[in-house]
Amino acid sequence: MKRFLRLAPFALLLPAVASASVVWKGDFETGNTSQWDREQSVSSSRLQVVSSPVRQGRYALKSIVRQGDDPINASGNRNELLYLSHEPSGSEYFYKWSTLFPSSFPRSSKWQIFTQWHHTGLNGSPPLEFYIVDDQMRLRAGGSSGKIVYTAPLKRGQWNDFVMHVKWSSDPKVGFVELYHNGKLAMPKVKVATQFSGQRNYLKLGLYRDASIAPEGVVFHDGFTVATKLEDVMPPVVATPAPAPTPTPEPTTPATGTPAPVVTAPGEAPASEQPAPIAQTPSVPGDGSPGTGGIIPEDPMLAGMTPAAGCGASSTGGTPLLVAAALAVVALLGRRKQAPAPVRARRSRMPRR
Template sequence: MLLLIFIPVLLLSFISPPQSLAQACPQGDANSDCEVDGLDYVIWLNHYNQESAYGSVEGDFSNDGKTDGLDYIVWLNNVGKSSTPIPTTPSLTPVPTAITGNIYWQGNAETGNLSQWCHAHTVTPDRIQVVTGPVKQGKYAYRFELRDGDNIFGTERVVLSQGPEPCGHPLELNGQEKYYGWSVYLPSNFPVYTSWSQVMQFKAHDTGSPPLQLALNDNQWRLTYRPTASSSNLVKWSTPAVRGRWERFVAHVKWSTDPNVGFIEFWYNGTKVVPLFKTSTIHFLNGQPVPNHVAIGHYRDAAISSNVILYHDGFTVGSTYESVAQ
């Protein structure tokens, strides 16, 4: 009799489903690691504006059947929170696993239009075009034309940006660490500036000051940064700007208000030219950390009078140098 009772118990133990880590995680956690961070944002972004039948694993943190702006607010209000996962027996209902990879986001023109970006800051739509040549990668690149008098917000600019208003595109948040790669082509007749200009920047929301930017001054590429919103631009690296060829830039950034935690390192055409150095990379506004957003194109002193054309291609955000280097 004892043997007959013991055997079923063994069989039941053998066929019981294994335990998994789930439940009791903060709202805004999509990948069930019980940390609300940039990986969860990427999952939300990949399902943005889609119907959802699986809740938080598809970024629908409010469980209302759609992944939308309300879920972004849930994520934003909980980012940085974490908890210890509780082992539970998983449901037998199949739940799709979000596909994650090394590339978080791209603004590389391969859609054939400007839809990868939130905003186009330009006096007329024809100032920004998607073209088939010259290109650095894929089939398309962005052509930016800036003419004397193309004044927006007090300066001359023709820019594609992720912000400042949230629109489903990724922002750069306190605590995140990412790699960024982009390419710029200056035609052979591009003039030499004697005043300030820039072709890429991480711009702080609301404060307007860029914690990090690639400037074009005095015929030089210059990597500049601002540890605080009130500090001046500090030049960390420079080199002569070459015309008639694509130049590839890669930045590795830890976004942090803490100067002992935040860092920047930088590559130019495959060579590391700025070893990792510590600095604050997130500014404060009214005592709160301010997110950054990316802007590419051309932005310059209104005193510059020349009409110019330049090209951007292959803007990529990823988790490793290799994912953004090409």
């Protein structure tokens, strides 16, 4: 029985854990890249976890690529992190992340990939990739001969918040992609093949670009989260407050349009000279205000002490207390004057010695 009671709190947590829709986070809040499975970089300095700029939390990823960075002896230059998600065919997920392109990000007519879901095969373009060409963001599905399903102008110096909803399938009648950009639905569901037949995908995040691009490229990524429900990756919509009511104008006289005069009672000061009303709140026992004894219930040294009702004198209760005190003094003096008489009577009956 004791063992069951010790385990009971953990049993209560099981339903919450089982129903959670967040399946993985790569948001760098560990202060390093340990959430990710591996990296492809020429140096640890090319994939830095930084504290500024960040989109959420305390940390973000800074990915740097210079011409000649080729850690895996393949085409192009890259420094990327990998998460071996290996989504099975028919699975459906929401992916959330944010990417910042600083003002120094180079413009080029060549491709620059910043997020991709690569296939388990070794060759060819991935079935789903986000990249930049000529200052235009593009989302393409189906590899090099696939379909560009979304485009948007590149805006430097500000965070791009992405939420992508994907159903993974090599069947274009089953698979789809849906995209939210900066909190708004940017692309409704598009039916398209999101996998190559017989293969699975894995995530790559960082920067991968054509080898002919010479200037240094830098991008920042933050907050990567994978979930099975939209509400766990999309911020709630904040309701717009209702507008303030329009104040009622002062009454005016029909003839001149000037404010109507304010009538005061005989002997009363004009309204402009009268003091403003003072907002008053009732004293609550224990709130430390006058009339309660100054006791604060939260103070453990005063626990259990409650001030007696009416223990404090108010501006209207002081006079009755003084009258009662005076009557008590008079009564006491009267008793003291009466006391000697009986004593003298007892002494007169006592025999003399």
